[in-house]
Each structure stands twice: as structure tokens, then as C-alpha cells.
Amino acid sequence: MANIIALGALAQLSPIVSPKAMEAAVLARVPKGTEKLNRDALKAGMAAAKQAKKKWMKEELSPEVSKEDLLDSY
Secondary structure: OHHHHHHHHHHHHOOOOOOOHHHHHHHOOOOOOOOOHHHHHHHHHHHHHHHHHHHHHHOOOOOOOOHHHHHHHO
């Protein structure tokens, strides 16, 4: 389950894959009958990443590096 939560966080934080595409990919590969459990885990990871990013964006950094530049570097 931790792997699906991590994929949700990745989908939320990375521009590489959209949350919608990640959900479709996960649901296409999980065992039948576990779709709801895995969707909930994916959404939990997305929510946790969104909350962490919001908290991090409020923190102060040195003026030489903007947070947007740090996020775009990944």
C-alpha cells in the first residue's frame, strides 16, 4: 500500500505524470476487488503531498534560490 501512496505523492508533485493518468495506470494494474482501496491510497498520497508542498512554500529560503526554481529543477 505504501507504494501506491508514494505514487500519489509523485503524481501530485511531479509534472511528469498527471494525477488522472496515474490513477488510470494504477487501477488498470491492481488486483480485481482492490480498486477502491488503491484509489483511496493514491488519493491519500496526493493529499499528503499537496499539504506538504503548501507548508513548504510558506517556509523561508535564502533569496538566491526561489522555491519555484527548486521545484522546477526536478
